[in-house]
Amino acid sequence: MSALVWQIGTVREIRPETAKVKSFTFSLPEWMRHRAGQHYDLRLTAPDGYRAQRSYSIASAPERESAIDLTIERVEDGEVSTFLHETVIVGDRVELRGPIGGYFVWDATQRGPLLLIAGGSGVVPMMSMLRHRAAARSGVPARLLVSSRTIDDVIYRAELDQLASRRDGLEVFHTLTRAQPAGWTGYARRIDDAMLAEVARPSAKDALAFVCGPTAFVETAATGLERAGFAATRIKTERFGPTGT
Amino acid sequence: MERSNDELVLDGNAVGGLVAEVFGSDLTAAMGTCPDCGTEGELATLRAYTHAPGVVLRCPACDAVQLVIVRTPGGLHHSMRRRAKT
Numbered sequence: 001m002s003a004l005v006w007q008i009g010t011v012r013e014i015r016p017e018t019a020k021v022k023s024f025t026f027s028l029p030e031w032m033r034h035r036a037g038q039h040y041d042l043r044l045t046a047p048d049g050y051r052a053q054r055s056y057s058i059a060s061a062p063e064r065e066s067a068i069d070l071t072i073e074r075v076e077d078g079e080v081s082t083f084l085h086e087t088v089i090v091g092d093r094v095e096l097r098g099p100i101g102g103y104f105v106w107d108a109t110q111r112g113p114l115l116l117i118a119g120g121s122g123v124v125p126m127m128s129m130l131r132h133r134a135a136a137r138s139g140v141p142a143r144l145l146v147s148s149r150t151i152d153d154v155i156y157r158a159e160l161d162q163l164a165s166r167r168d169g170l171e172v173f174h175t176l177t178r179a180q181p182a183g184w185t186g187y188a189r190r191i192d193d194a195m196l197a198e199v200a201r202p203s204a205k206d207a208l209a210f211v212c213g214p215t216a217f218v219e220t221a222a223t224g225l226e227r228a229g230f231a232a233t234r235i236k237t238e239r240f241g242p243t244g245t
Numbered sequence: 246m247e248r249s250n251d252e253l254v255l256d257g258n259a260v261g262g263l264v265a266e267v268f269g270s271d272l273t274a275a276m277g278t279c280p281d282c283g284t285e286g287e288l289a290t291l292r293a294y295t296h297a298p299g300v301v302l303r304c305p306a307c308d309a310v311q312l313v314i315v316r317t318p319g320g321l322h323h324s325m326r327r328r329a330k331t
Binding site: 003004039041055097098100101102103104215237238239240 | 254255256257258259260261262265266269270271273274287288289290
């Protein structure tokens with residue numbers, strides 16, 4: 001079985017993460033160990049033969065066998081994400097192809113430090129990396145900066161708090177761009193050079209940076225990291241948007 | 246320079262499955278060179294325009310077209326200008 005062949009995944013569990021984001025667990029008859037950061041293509045076929053296809057990052061750790069989690073944001077007018085959010089129930093089947101991608105990937109055997117910059121649901125592939133880091137008991141220093149609109153839009157908030165509380169070298173930073181709860185001590189603006197420099201500073205020399213988010217976010221973050229001293233070759237980016245392939 | 250709507254631009258990583266369908270293996274980490282400006286990089290770093298009929302991969306530095314893939318009822322067709330680096 002190859003990663004290039006479509007297989008039928010069965011929905012085992014659906015968990016709401018935020019108002020607009022859900023995680024779907026799919027069991028796969030031909031599960032293959034993935035690398036943290038990779039994605040699957042998901043394809044729906046209507047009764048009349050019409051097909052729609054999207055790429056979704058894997059959220060689960062490679063250590064989890066026989067099933068994968070895909071965390072999917074509902075996109076306005078997005079035909080695939082809307083269907084997954086509103087129609088799909090446990091036991092339904094969809095076509096999946098993967099794991100795909102050899103560029104935006106991280107393995108715990110790589111030397112750190114690790115710097116992860118995520119905009120919105122760009123945190124999904126980072127979550128696979130951090131779950132992998134925890135499962136592999138890696139002590140590689142890691143910093144995650146997540147930009148969300150409000151506190152209720154932060155995906156994996158409780159799990160990120162829990163991972164950071166292990167005090168194993170992971171630090172998590174949040175910025176809330178639209179509204180902040182009373183007593184908020186994190187950042188409260190869109191990412192900018194000053195914020196990126198603060199988060200990146202202790203690790204700039206030999207760190208590997210991953211940036212994932214909408215195009216404008218990725219451009220700002222990559223440019224800011226370069227100005228903070230990162231070599232362009234140490235910054236890996238992944239853009240997402242409302243599209244199919 | 247005229248560009249497509251940048252908010253809709255993805256990168257080569259997102260179309261890795263389609264590219265693998267054409268070439269038979271996952272090429273997202275494969276190095277290559279722009280035929281126009283010579284910029285070198287992984288296929289995953291190219292800009293992917295997926296809203297046209299078909300997928301167009303362009304150079305992130307000069308916008309030159311490096312790879313076009315179109316699906317027709319007869320199958321997948323592609324046009325490659327990107328120079329593979331071995």
